[in-house]
Amino acid sequence: MVFYFSATGNSLWVAQYISNAFNEPLCSVPDLMRKQSSDCIRYTLRDKTEMLFFVFPVHSWGPALVMLRFIRELQLSGLKGNSVFAIGTCGDDCGYTDRIVRKELAGKCIPLEAFFSLKMPNNYILMRGFGTDPDHVKDEKLALAPQGMERIVQAIKTRNYSESLILRTGMSWLKSYVVYPAFKHFVVGRQSFRTTDACISCGLCAKVCPTGTIVMRNGKPEWQGKDCVQCTACIHRCPAKAIEFGRVSVGKGRYVHPVLSGKR
Template sequence: MVFYFSATGNSLWVAQYISNAFNEPLCEVSGFIRKHSAEGLKYTLRDEAEMLFFVFPVHSWGPALVMLHFIRELQLSGLKGNCVFAIGTCGDDCGYTDRIVRKELADKCIPLEAFFSLKMPNNYILMRGFGVDPEPVKDEKLAMAPSSMEQIVKAINTRSYSESQILRTGMSWLKSYVVYPVFKRFVIGRQSFRSTDACISCGLCAKVCPTGMIVMQNGKPVWQGRDCVQCTACIHRCPAKAIEFGKVSVGKGRYVHPVLAGK
């Protein structure tokens, strides 16, 4: 099984690649959470040959909170030596995301065989100083992604893992064990999203919100409650570019992976 979370399509593309390479089905975790939260997030492995993958974006040098919540609530049964892997997509650096995920899985008695990170286009635009990649950089990352995935698949098939397959650029402890906890505590749940007059009332933002906090009222989106995980799905996937985050996103570009084109 390939459990994945994706906001703008980067991790979806990776999940599809892995699904095709290892003939494992896909499961989008935010939908799984909404469907099964009442009775618990239960999954039973088919047999000892089934491979388990967790694919997700790296947010502020840690796992996306939707995936973190999923791992913490997952009730997995039938685990008998099955191979378990995690893949994080990031703009340039994943910090110690691998260590965080490994510990979270270990707490559930799920041993992680290997973690990989994959460089993909940046999409975080909700703070000053952060923005999407320039077109040449974005195009280069997308062009390199298939060969990087080939290397990951080869490493899994040959059981040859290396620290070089995890993207780090320095100060990983500070990023993942100081900045990431601050992100979770003080940034998550706070949002300044708004729709502009360009809104076409398509409702896509409400459909793609992983926590279901966007509702349509009088044909316009309204962000309710404090469940925002700042995944950026709504702001990037709006076909009319009619969503802003206060004033900080004004004038910044938007990004959606080609796998989501027209969706």
């Protein structure tokens, strides 16, 4: 099974690649969590040959909070030496995301065999100094992604894992054990999203929100509750580019992976 969470399509593309390479079905983490709607998500492995993958974006040098929540709520049955892998997509650097995920899975008695990261286009635009990649950088990352995924697939097939398949650029401890905890503390439940007059009332933002934070009222989205994790799905997937995050996102680009083009 390929458990995945994807806000803008990067991790969805990776999950599909893995699904095709290893003939494992796809499972959307937000869809599964909504379907079971409890504090305990149950899954039973079909047999000892089933491979388990966790695919997600790296947010602030740690696992996306939706995936982190999923792992903590997951009750896995039938694990008998099955191979377990995790893949994080990141703009440039995943820090020590691998160590965080390994520890979280170990806490559920799920041994992680290997972690990989793949460079994909940047999409975090909710803070000053952060933005989408210029077109030439975005296009280069997308062009190189299949090659990177093939290296990951071959590493899994040969069980020949390498540190070179985990992207780190330095100061990983500071990024993942200082900045990431601060990100989790200050981000959850705090949001400044708003719609402009360009809103066409399509409701896509509410549909793609993984935490159910967005509700449609009188044809317009409202961000309610304290579950927002700033995954950026709503702001990037809006077809009219009618969502802003306070003033900080104004004038910044939007990004959606081609795998999501035309999907509603």
